[in-house]
Amino acid sequence: MPQEVERYRKPTRVLHWVHAGAFIVLFLTGLVLFVPGLGVIAQDSWSRVIHRIAAAIFIIAPLIYIPMNWKSTKEGVKSAFSWASSDIGWLKAAPRFYFLGDKSTMPPQGHMNTGQKMWWFLVIIFGTAFVITGLIMWFGKTTLAPSVLLWTVFLHDIAFIVTGVMLFVHIYLGVLHPLMTESWRAMAKGKISSEYAKTHHAKWYEEVTKGKGVES
Numbered sequence: 001m002p003q004e005v006e007r008y009r010k011p012t013r014v015l016h017w018v019h020a021g022a023f024i025v026l027f028l029t030g031l032v033l034f035v036p037g038l039g040v041i042a043q044d045s046w047s048r049v050i051h052r053i054a055a056a057i058f059i060i061a062p063l064i065y066i067p068m069n070w071k072s073t074k075e076g077v078k079s080a081f082s083w084a085s086s087d088i089g090w091l092k093a094a095p096r097f098y099f100l101g102d103k104s105t106m107p108p109q110g111h112m113n114t115g116q117k118m119w120w121f122l123v124i125i126f127g128t129a130f131v132i133t134g135l136i137m138w139f140g141k142t143t144l145a146p147s148v149l150l151w152t153v154f155l156h157d158i159a160f161i162v163t164g165v166m167l168f169v170h171i172y173l174g175v176l177h178p179l180m181t182e183s184w185r186a187m188a189k190g191k192i193s194s195e196y197a198k199t200h201h202a203k204w205y206e207e208v209t210k211g212k213g214v215e216s
């Protein structure tokens with residue numbers, strides 16, 4: 001039995017942290033535009049310039065990653081859209097698991113548990129929405145009809161509110177929750193102990209030890 005298993009390969013970890021950095025800058029510079037009282041900070045437009053630089057990084061990073069990591073991209077995207085009865089089991093067991101530490105009713109999970117899949121799903125959907133609406137605002141501000149621009153700002157804001165709230169949940173679960181003891185290590189170093197893999201991702205652990213595990 002291996003002592004440790006690889007959870008995230010280096011290119012995936014680099015993409016995650018580049019994206020996380022760009023996203024936090026986008027969030028903060030977006031907040032300045034979103035909250036009326038903070039508008040004064042955006043007056044000299046420096047926050048708008050930084051927003052566009054971070055947006056370029058947010059868009060370019062996956063464009064470099066995807067062609068170089070085509071197989072794991074395909075498998076990753078597929079997993080975000082594949083739902084099974086074990087996901088219903090996770091939803092039922094999650095409150096007792098996360099609030100009371102009761103592991104007895106939690107069904108065995110794959111490489112991503114249902115909660116992680118939900119975050120990943122949101123990241124794909126709203127990430128795409130951010131890019132489309134953001135580019136429309138960026139390049140169409142002076143040429144588009146005001147009603148079209150208003151809708152674009154509205155959709156950009158919805159994406160901002162949903163992902164902004166869920167990012168706090170993501171950071172809490174990844175870094176602070178007492179049961180997620182090796183989550184941070186998984187994204188920082190790429191590896192987790194076999195024991196942690198068995199208790200948190202039993203279905204995936206079984207595939208890995210049989211040599212059929214997904215690369216991510």
Ligand code: HEM
Binds near residue numbers: 048052
């Ligand atoms: C990734 C591609 C993105 C692009 C191309 C983009 C582009 C833009 C542009 C051009 C504006 C208008 C700024 C202005 O008034 O001059 C804007 C506004 C804004 N962006 Fe983004 N953005 C992106 C991602 C994000 C992300 C990830 C967030 C937050 C997590 C975000 C939050 C906001 C907010 C809150 C506003 C203010 C909208 C308002 O006025 O109510 N953006 N963005």
Ligand code: HEM
Binds near residue numbers: 020123187
């Ligand atoms: C400072 C901010 C962030 C921290 C500390 C953080 C931390 C982590 C950690 C520890 C994991 C590994 C979870 C595990 O496998 O056990 C992870 C996974 C992941 N992160 Fe982040 N993250 C941050 C920001 C972001 C942002 C901004 C995005 C999206 C734009 C993102 C998207 C993901 C995705 C899709 C995964 C894989 C699925 C999951 O585990 O939820 N993260 N993150």
